[in-house]
Amino acid sequence: MKSIIISMLLIVCVSSSYAQKEANWWYFGINSGLNFNNLQTVTSSAGLSTPDMPTPVKGPLNTGEGSFTISDSEGNLLMSGDGVTIYNPLNAVMANGTGMLGGSSSTQSGIILPVPGSNSLYYAVSVMNNEGAAGITYSIVDMSLNGGNGAVTSTKNVQILAGPTDENITATRKRNSPNFWLIHRRLSLSDTAGCVIHVWEVTPTGIENHKIYTFAVQPPGSVFFNAFSGYLKTSSDGTKFISAVPGGKPRASILSGLFNPQTGVPSDVRVRNPSTLHWDWYNFDFSPSGKNVFITGSNYSPTNSRTPLQQITWNDLRNTTKEATYIPADTVYVSSLQLAADGRLYGVRISHKDMVVVMNPEEDYASADVRFFPNYLINDAAFGLPNFMSAFFVADVQGQSFACMGNEATYTVEITMSGTPAENAVKLIWDFGDGSPTIEQPVALGTTIYKQSHVFSAVGTYTIVVTPYKADNTPLKALNYSVRILDCSIMTNRMVRTRLLNSALQQ
Numbered sequence: 001m002k003s004i005i006i007s008m009l010l011i012v013c014v015s016s017s018y019a020q021k022e023a024n025w026w027y028f029g030i031n032s033g034l035n036f037n038n039l040q041t042v043t044s045s046a047g048l049s050t051p052d053m054p055t056p057v058k059g060p061l062n063t064g065e066g067s068f069t070i071s072d073s074e075g076n077l078l079m080s081g082d083g084v085t086i087y088n089p090l091n092a093v094m095a096n097g098t099g100m101l102g103g104s105s106s107t108q109s110g111i112i113l114p115v116p117g118s119n120s121l122y123y124a125v126s127v128m129n130n131e132g133a134a135g136i137t138y139s140i141v142d143m144s145l146n147g148g149n150g151a152v153t154s155t156k157n158v159q160i161l162a163g164p165t166d167e168n169i170t171a172t173r174k175r176n177s178p179n180f181w182l183i184h185r186r187l188s189l190s191d192t193a194g195c196v197i198h199v200w201e202v203t204p205t206g207i208e209n210h211k212i213y214t215f216a217v218q219p220p221g222s223v224f225f226n227a228f229s230g231y232l233k234t235s236s237d238g239t240k241f242i243s244a245v246p247g248g249k250p251r252a253s254i255l256s257g258l259f260n261p262q263t264g265v266p267s268d269v270r271v272r273n274p275s276t277l278h279w280d281w282y283n284f285d286f287s288p289s290g291k292n293v294f295i296t297g298s299n300y301s302p303t304n305s306r307t308p309l310q311q312i313t314w315n316d317l318r319n320t321t322k323e324a325t326y327i328p329a330d331t332v333y334v335s336s337l338q339l340a341a342d343g344r345l346y347g348v349r350i351s352h353k354d355m356v357v358v359m360n361p362e363e364d365y366a367s368a369d370v371r372f373f374p375n376y377l378i379n380d381a382a383f384g385l386p387n388f389m390s391a392f393f394v395a396d397v398q399g400q401s402f403a404c405m406g407n408e409a410t411y412t413v414e415i416t417m418s419g420t421p422a423e424n425a426v427k428l429i430w431d432f433g434d435g436s437p438t439i440e441q442p443v444a445l446g447t448t449i450y451k452q453s454h455v456f457s458a459v460g461t462y463t464i465v466v467t468p469y470k471a472d473n474t475p476l477k478a479l480n481y482s483v484r485i486l487d488c489s490i491m492t493n494r495m496v497r498t499r500l501l502n503s504a505l506q507q
Contacts, residue, residue: 021036021074023340025037025080027067028381029348029382030381032348032353032377035054036340040053040055041053044371048371060092061082063382066103066107067081073424078150079122079124082104083106084103084104095146096151096152102128107129107231107384108127108170108231109384110127113180113182116179117204120142121140121142124152126139127165127184129167131228132164134159135163136165137157139156139157139158165184168231168243170182170183170387172238172259173448174264180201180202181238181261194214195217197269198211215269217270217271229282230281231283234390235290235390236288239260240257240259241258242255242286253271254272254295254317257270270318281297283385288339288361289362292313293314293317295312296310311324313364344357345357345361350381351380351381354374354375354377355373356373357370357373404485404486408455411453411481413479427469429441431464436454459487464481
């Protein structure tokens with residue numbers, strides 16, 4: 001029985017792309033956009049029927065690079081912007097919404113964050129382009145004004161970091177808290193100063209508690225061409241971050257590091273320089289679990305936008321000299337890509353209406369399902385896609401993918417509370433799929449991890465369903481997790497045990 005107990009300790013984690021719908025509207029490029037509330041089945045260039053594709057729409061933005069949007073938890077558009085102008089849900093300029101101190105040619109021109117604990121207030125963060133003196137600022141938007149169409153309040157263009165700054169900004173949830181972390185990378189042009197990471201805590205009273213962390217790592221070369229540009233993103237769970245450093249070979253690099261979502265402290269920052277690849281790395285994103293990283297570049301020609309999509313695992317990026325792999329071999333070109341709440345990666349091509357979708361970003365290169373949709377958008381894309389904080393995309397169901405009949409197994413769900421209080425979950429209903437009574441578990445403010453243990457009494461495959469509910473008893477999107485229950489008493493020798501274990505893990 002000893003080996004059976006050891007086998008039962010092998011835990012398999014499955015990431016499920018649960019999210020409320022704050023990221024369901026995307027506006028970007030030359031009045032282009034996508035609506036993830038209205039899904040359709042579309043045929044790819046290879047003739048593959050692809051369900052649940054977002055509907056292309058026209059947007060109010062005309063931006064060469066950065067943009068941001070945010071919706072409420074039901075997917076209703078609230079606002080969009082380019083760091084200079086904020087537009088309301090009607091795609092008209094919001095009241096007092098002009099004159100933000102960002103730049104539409106900034107890589108990540110800004111980001112929208114809910115004010116913790118508020119039903120209607122949002123921080124609109126703007127980032128200046130080309131290392132401008134305005135640096136990073138924020139304004140407060142009140143969506144309760146103008147009949148729900150919102151207005152920028154008198155709290156406008158509050159500077160939290162003076163320029164020169166780099167063109168990046170990202171945010172993630174503070175663990176076990178309603179607050180957020182706002183993160184910015186700055187590369188010094190000095191050979192000794194290295195990489196500087198700025199971190200602020202986003203609280204009900206402001207964007208405050210500014211901390212500065214300096215790391216003695218730097219891309220090669222003492223003068224960087226466009227080193228101030230390039231994306232900064234965190235993994236969905238907020239524990240990893242990557243920053244692209246453009247500049248062309250040999251200067252183009254990727255900075256990566258660890259981040260503690262509980263304390264807001266970055267650590268173990270490393271630099272990765274290309275050896276054989278000469279592409280001007282610019283944008284990237286994580287797979288939902290953070291296992292894989294997908295990379296694009298800003299190197300393109302006006303006629304074909306030949307920027308290759310590449311993939312590398314987080315482990316290889318950090319710990320080996322393995323190069324990123326083209327996906328698929330030098331045939332798919334994207335200028336920018338973004339993880340969506342459906343767990344797919346969506347990429348666009350500058351000056352084109354084409355779209356590329358990575359259907360299964362958790363898989364390695366050999367199994368990648370990458371689909372191409374020519375002329376999908378209504379209007380042309382540009383370099384950027386909208387900037388969202390990572391917490392909008394994360395909720396993990398964790399547990400044993402198989403268990404022995406009659407033995408207790410523990411399952412965990414992690415949820416994020418990124419909406420307004422009225423829209424957040426107040427309870428979870430656990431249904432283990434075996435006819436046993438459901439379990440109601442209250443959700444407490446500031447707590448993100450919830451666990452339940454269960455004993456299955458019969459062999460079979462069961463689907464565990466965890467459904468969050470709002471205070472008005474409205475269900476949010478359910479989480480599903482499949483588990484196989486085995487009759488472990490048939491394991492009479494090591495060979496049988498090994499075969500059964502391998503079969504269970506493969507399925």
